[in-house]
Amino acid sequence: xxxxxxxxxxxxxxxxxxxxxxxxxxxxxxxGLIAAxxxxxxxLAMTAVAGPWAKRKITAAFTDRIAVNRxxxxxxxxxIADAVRLLSKELIVPEGVDRPAWDLAPIILPAxxxxxxxxxxxxxxxxxxxxxxGLVFAFAVASIASLSLVMGGYASNNKYSLMGGLRAVAxxxxxxxxxxxxxxxxxxxxxxxxxxxxxxxxxxxxISITPALTIPQWFAFVNPFAFVLFLVANMAEVGRNPFDIPxxxxxxxxxxxxxxxxxxxxxxxxxxxxxxxxxxxxxxTLFLGGPAAPIAALEVIPGFVWFLIKIWAVFLLTxxxxxxxxxxxxxxxxxxxxxGMLVLxxxxxxxxxxxxxxxx
Amino acid sequence: xNPWIAIGALAVVGIGxxxxxxxxxxxxxxxxxxxxxxxxxxxxxxxxxxARIQFNIQYxxxxxxxxxxxxxxxxxxxxxxxxRSALEQGVSLGAVLTPMLVFVxxxxxxxxxxxxxxxxEWVKSPRATRRKTERQx
Numbered sequence: 252x253x254x255x256x257x258x259x260x261x262x263x264x265x266x267x268x269x270x271x272x273x274x275x276x277x278x279x280x281x282x283g284l285i286a287a288x289x290x291x292x293x294x295l296a297m298t299a300v301a302g303p304w305a306k307r308k309i310t311a312a313f314t315d316r317i318a319v320n321r322x323x324x325x326x327x328x329x330x331i332a333d334a335v336r337l338l339s340k341e342l343i344v345p346e347g348v349d350r351p352a353w354d355l356a357p358i359i360l361p362a363x364x365x366x367x368x369x370x371x372x373x374x375x376x377x378x379x380x381x382x383x384x385g386l387v388f389a390f391a392v393a394s395i396a397s398l399s400l401v402m403g404g405y406a407s408n409n410k411y412s413l414m415g416g417l418r419a420v421a422x423x424x425x426x427x428x429x430x431x432x433x434x435x436x437x438x439x440x441x442x443x444x445x446x447x448x449x450x451x452x453x454x455x456x457x458i459s460i461t462p463a464l465t466i467p468q469w470f471a472f473v474n475p476f477a478f479v480l481f482l483v484a485n486m487a488e489v490g491r492n493p494f495d496i497p498x499x500x501x502x503x504x505x506x507x508x509x510x511x512x513x514x515x516x517x518x519x520x521x522x523x524x525x526x527x528x529x530x531x532x533x534x535x536t537l538f539l540g541g542p543a544a545p546i547a548a549l550e551v552i553p554g555f556v557w558f559l560i561k562i563w564a565v566f567l568l569t570x571x572x573x574x575x576x577x578x579x580x581x582x583x584x585x586x587x588x589x590x591g592m593l594v595l596x597x598x599x600x601x602x603x604x605x606x607x608x609x610x611x
Numbered sequence: 612x613n614p615w616i617a618i619g620a621l622a623v624v625g626i627g628x629x630x631x632x633x634x635x636x637x638x639x640x641x642x643x644x645x646x647x648x649x650x651x652x653x654x655x656x657x658x659x660x661x662a663r664i665q666f667n668i669q670y671x672x673x674x675x676x677x678x679x680x681x682x683x684x685x686x687x688x689x690x691x692x693x694x695r696s697a698l699e700q701g702v703s704l705g706a707v708l709t710p711m712l713v714f715v716x717x718x719x720x721x722x723x724x725x726x727x728x729x730x731x732e733w734v735k736s737p738r739a740t741r742r743k744t745e746r747q748x
Contacts, residue, residue: 286620341641345650380617428681510652514633514636517636597715600715
């Protein structure tokens with residue numbers, strides 16, 4: 252047996268060394284907790300910027316309005332004001348709710364999204380863990396979210412919530428398979444499920460014009476068809492337009508979150524944004540070279556900045572779609588999923604396998 | 612380093628943060644229980660009945676299909692991982708590719724069969740269908 256491959260030094264190890272605890276069990280646990288807390292807070296800070304501020308500003312820009320601009324520069328302090336406002340709202344518990352399930356649903360949704368970030372390489376050595384099954388792990392924990400949606404929907408004792416929960420499940424099971432099968436077509440190229448390895452493979456050159464101007468082997472360039480499929484399936488998986496029928500404000504009020512108020516609503520909202528960013532992080536890692544710079548000359552900018560740019564680009568895309576594309580109907584959604592995306596994703600998998608087989 | 616210790620730590624943090632936010636909120640928020648406030652929302656009307664009813668799940672067959680395809684993706688992943696290295700070690704393309712093509716092929720035939728039998732259709736309610744036929748006639 253060959254010894255296990257030594258990957259890059261991960262964040263928990265570095266923190267454990269920094270505070271002088273070393274490689275022991277204590278060091279691993281303490282380093283892991285501190286690193287997990289840091290990563291969770293990075294993501295929470297991003298959702299805090301995205302939810303109360305960036306989303307308003309972006310939608311306003313699309314519809315030729317100004318949006319928040321009174322508190323602080325560009326209205327940025329609205330983030331703090333909104334956080335205080337939302338946390339100090341009264342929690343209204345509707346009649347007949349199924350108590351433990353109704354309370355657990357808003358915990359599960361953000362927790363499942365945060366857990367997905369454990370395996371994402373964020374550049375500049377920020378990665379919590381690098382298990383060999385990283386990619387499968389990320390998909391597995393991200394799909395726990397639909398459990399939370401159906402729990403919240405069914406426990407609320409509200410007809411809109413029930414329909415929202417049912418729709419969420421219909422959507423998630425229709426688009427989960429295209430998503431994972433498309434990711435499998437990337438794994439054919441890389442031959443590994445380890446996130447750091449997937450990023451490393453993409454660092455090789457696809458086309459080399461000069462040493463400074465080399466187009467890297469990002470899978471968005473190698474297999475643009477898979478990239479588009481993954482983008483669409485991911486948009487459906489996180490429930491954004493044009494696939495936002497689980498919430499569909501004009502049809503079923505707010506779907507599964509109709510009866511949630513105060514901090515419970517905040518947690519649902521937070522969980523959704525975390526899921527958009529997790530989707531962006533998966534797209535960045537699988538198709539956009541993770542935290543790598545697009546050309547060698549730009550590598551002076553740290554990897555973490557590139558990572559943020561990429562996931563914010565995906566976030567902008569979802570907001571663009573939100574402003575520009577009308578919602579599909581539920582039967583159309585299932586048709587697109589089962590008759591379109593599923594067939595296309597299998598075609599993509601088989602074609603990729605054949606092309607890789609001919610080239611190698 | 613065992614990666615699962617760090618992932619477990621993130622699970623603890625990921626569950627701890629929502630609970631912490633709930634705790635902070637419970638200190639900050641008022642509680643003014645009033646009659647009528649706690650009624651479930653039904654567009655401002657007085658709610659009729661509960662939501663705990665028998666309902667048409669619509670996609671029962673789709674859910675069964677999902678289980679089949681989900682297991683398939685689990686079985687595809689090991690193949691995708693070894694595919695390239697097997698080819699590089701000189702195993703012929705046919706020997707690596709054919710079994711998976713047959714496997715995917717059988718499932719695609721299954722999907723087509725389900726498709727032809729209308730299993731992946733969104734079942735329309737009899738009332739909606741009747742209304743549509745009335746309009747056509």
